[in-house]
Amino acid sequence: MTTDATTDAAVGTPDGRPPAPLVPLHCLLRGEAGPPRQAVLPTGTPVWVLTRHADVRQALAHPALGRASLYAPDAPPTVLTPNILDDPSSILNSDGPGHQAIRRTVQRAFTPRAIERWRPWVDGVVRELVDGLVASGSPAEVVGALTKPLPVRVISRLMELEGLDTDxxxxxxxxxxxxxxxxxxxxxxxxxxxxxxxHRLVLERRKNPGDDLVSSLVRAADQTGEMTEAQITSLTIGLVIAGHETTMTSFGNALVYLLDPQRAEHPQRAEHPDAVGGAWRRIGEDPAAATAATEQILRTVPLGDRVNAPGQLRRATADVEVGGVVIPAGAIVAADTTAANADPEVYPPGPLDLFAPLGTPSLTFGAGPHHCLGAWLARMELELGLHHLARALPDLRLATPVDRIEWRTGLLTRSPLRLEVAW
Incomplete structure (x- = not known):
């Protein structure tokens, strides 16, 4: 989810060239895991690119490799056009004690009890939308019917935003x-x-609090006194975006991956050919299989196509040794989680076992102080969405050839704009 997490959604190809714009993300070539190397951002700024799992994890957790220094007065330019992730006051771009204070405040609202309390009605939203899709008849357009409204409905319920203009x-x-x-x-x-x-939402929930997530955040922030009004507002709108963008993107991309009849022919994400046809049915038959497949899909199908930067960006505030190379103070580092998630030293190379448990957690949602706060929600929605859709429609197939899919482009994330399916 965007809040504190998805800067790795826009990452660049190993040779610096943008990838073909209309290729499914599971077909794109990954950078091979190897020693730290030097490259150049689109802005012309030099960058150290990390691709090995251990190096990426170290960089994302190291206190001398932070986000705040990317916006210091002496920092070189790292983006051509700033967006919401480039707000210096946001939780994403704070480090150290200040960042931890904000996370402590937020985590008061994300308790395990709250998470489990939300699962039954997330399940209910999924079932309702899947039933509506089935009732509409074949063929159908699944983005407008399911992958887009699901996360919007869920985050609207969590934050009590019923009536929000979804357009x-x-x-x-x-x-x-x-x-x-x-x-x-x-x-x-x-x-x-x-x-x-x-800001209007924060003021209203402070005046009339409820049991929703916004009220919980405002109440926790006011009790601790460790967040400014601007930070509370920034976090609130970040959660609105994060609460639907990542799920919509990963759900749409997962369907392209799972229903792609040529999936077994893609060398970097191939499965045993005899497993491809039965994978979708197994996801519908067994909730545990849906959970395992969700983790593998989140690991292997990236959220974006790596055009604007070669990974999650950090800046060194002191000399740091990573992977046998000393990164000098002031240098920009890009942690390529996409390459790290395919590191053969960590994940078995060769045909993918979609239902194998991950021996090592993936870095899709980051690691260290900036690990995604909402990773649990994205996982929950994706596994429930895939399970119920596959259970209801075990013979679901793409009704549009993969090379003719319309894509959302020009954003940090990339997913189908429309996706015709049939059964």
């Missing part, structure tokens, strides 16, 4: 996570409007 939410999200789709002026205007909405 406006999509507008805000697309601009907030834009890389090339909109101008800097358009992005700034949309983020400003979104921020005004978030």
């Amino acid at each position: 406006r939410l999509g507008y805000w999200s697309d601009h907030a996570l834009s890389t090339t789709a909109y101008s800097a002026e358009e992005i700034a205007a949309a983020i400003r409007e979104f921020g005004e909405f978030g």
Whole structure:
């Protein structure tokens, strides 16, 4: 989820060239895991690229490799067009004690009891949407019927935003996570409007608190006194975006992956040919299989196509040794979680066992102080969505050839704009 997490959604190809824009993400070539190497960002700024699992995990957890210093007065430019992830006051771009204070506040609202309490109605939302898709008849367009409304419905319920203009939410999200789709002026205007909405929401829930997530965040922040009003507002709108963007993206991409009839032919993400046809049915028959497949899909199918930066960006505040190389103070580091998630020293090379448990957690949601706060929600929605859809429609198939899928482009994340399916 975007809040504190998805800067790795936009990452660059190993040779610096942008990938073909209409290729399913599970077909893109990954950078091979290897020693730290030097490259150049689109802004012209030099960067150290880390691709091995151990190196990436070390960088994401190291106190001398932070986010806040990316926005220091002497920092070189790292993005061509700033978006919502480039707000210096946000939790994503804070480090050290200040960052930990904010996370402590937020975690008061994300208790295990709350998470388990939400599962039954998330399950209910999934079932309702799947039933509606089935009732509409074959063929159907699954993005508009399921992958997009599911996370919007869930985050609206969590934050008690029933009645929220979903078209406006999509507008805000697309601009907030834009890389090339909109101008800097358009992005700034949309983020400003979104921020005004978030501030009104915070003020209203402070005045009339309820049992929703926003009220819990405001109450926790006011009790601890460790967050400014701007930080509470930034976190609130970040959760609105994060609460639906990652799930919509991963769900749509997962369906392309699972229903792609040529999946067994892709060398980097191949499965045993005899396992491809039965994988979808198994996900529907066994909730545990859906859980395992969710973890493997999150590990192997990236959220974005790595055009704007070669990984999660950090800046060294002191000399740091990573992978046998000394990264000098002031240097920019890119932690390529996509490559790290395929490191053959950690994950078995060769045909993918979609239902094998991960021996080592993936780095899809980051690691260390900035590990995604909402990773549990994205996982829950994806595993429930895949399980119930596969159970209801065990013969589901793509109704549009993979090479003719319409994609959302120019954003940090990439997923199908439309996805026709049949059964």
